[in-house]
């Protein structure tokens with residue numbers, strides 16, 4: 152009776168765009184929901200420009216310029232803000248708050264990257280039905296064109312999976328709706344719409360691209376990839392396509408992993424790169440491909456591969472039951488050799504990363520993970536490394552970041568090829584970075600072009 156009343160009250164089926172035939176049975180599509188907030192976001196941008204345009208957000212010191220611009224408030228990023236002590240908040244909500252309110256899959260408990268995507272794009276928590284509609288919409292977009300398949304299949308197996316990912320995502324710009332509309336004379340006020348279309352296409356296809364790379368590099372090649380099941384979410388299909396479709400725990404960790412890694416405000420290398428390249432009105436594919444190249448650096452996303460490599464090296468050298476003193480010894484070894492401890496430290500955070508906490512909590516909630524010696528070693532490191540790093544005295548933050556835990560969970564479920572881990576990070580980061588890019592276009596941000604100075608000019612200025 153209730154269901155029938157609800158169905159009767161629903162507006163007619165809507166489509167997200169002319170290009171897609173997915174019906175948003177829940178009512179307004181994602182695009183229509185964003186369109187509703189466009190006037191208020193533009194109004195806010197106008198107010199900020201006119202009323203606060205001449206206010207100062209802080210002083211720029213020479214140490215900032217010489218120190219990677221740390222701490223300078225120099226860009227707008229609306230979907231998330233990072234606090235040094237609390238960690239990330241998405242539109243004001245902490246990770247535990249998001250875990251409470253963002254819908255999970257019908258067959259799972261972890262928040263879905265799709266519900267996080269809706270939230271990041273709109274600032275509104277999606278209903279169960281809206282999440283289902285977005286899942287269906289993305290599923291329709293997730294097939295990759297034959298030319299892109301050919302390109303991916305032509306890569307040598309020895310090419311790092313991230314390099315393959317960077318190249319494949321750039322090549323997808325062949326079908327960019329933004330680039331096509333721009334060259335046909337699209338008005339500035341319309342930019343956000345095709346940016347959104349490209350972003351949703353890219354997000355959906357990135358999972359299929361990632362699975363294809365995995366099959367080519369580690370399995371029997373593309374011809375053996377299971378077909379996409381368009382009734383399922385992106386993480387389920389990704390897991391299924393790389394051979395983990397029957398592992399519920401793996402599917403759930405992939406969902407949580409993808410939801411957690413989406414966004415970390417604007418200053419990190421991958422988010423900032425998307426924003427910077429996008430500011431030249433390069434389309435979302437080119438912008439995000441550049442971001443992936445940054446994510447592939449060992450001080451950023453590649454640290455998750457490096458962190459697991461380090462944990463396994465301790466296990467190989469000493470065994471899973473290493474004592475705290477033995478772990479300490481390994482930490483000093485790496486520090487004394489002049490290397491960084493991967494998975495520890497952060498440019499902004501000054502407390503343990505709440506994403507690390509969420510992943511550790513997942514492990515502790517799942518008995519088979521909690522009993523895994525590799526996961527237990529991660530836990531031991533967490534207890535020992537902050538003290539060692541503090542004694543070492545260099546890093547401003549001796550605590551773990553997200554990369555300290557993520558690899559051990561993937562490894563536990565059998566995804567042992569850690570050179571692939573950053574690709575999974577990349578499927579997730581697209582969701583946050585591209586949500587922010589849509590917002591850049593909504594408020595009409597200009598090309599990014601800060602002023603640089605030479606060292607000689609600094610000496611000249613202050614001598």
Ligand SMILES: CC(=O)SCCNC(=O)CCNC(=O)[C@H](O)C(C)(C)COP(=O)(O)OP(=O)(O)OC[C@H]1O[C@@H](n2cnc3c(N)ncnc32)[C@H](O)[C@@H]1OP(=O)(O)O
Pocket residue numbers: 449450451452454486490491492493494495496497498499545546547548552553554
């Ligand atoms: C998803 C992410 O991207 S999270 C970050 C992932 N990266 C890592 O885990 C790699 C290890 N960590 C690091 O290299 C750093 O902590 C970074 C890159 C994350 C942050 O860098 P910064 O903001 O420059 O850190 P900070 O100001 O604390 O650095 C001061 C010094 O401590 C050192 N330091 C920082 N972290 C570590 C660490 N984990 N191990 C050893 N030394 C460290 C720095 O190398 C630097 O040394 P230097 O003066 O000789 O150059």
Ligand SMILES: O=C([O-])CC(=O)C(=O)O
Pocket residue numbers: 414415418419420421498499552553
């Ligand atoms: O914020 C940063 O600089 C790095 C990071 O943790 C992320 O991008 O997820």
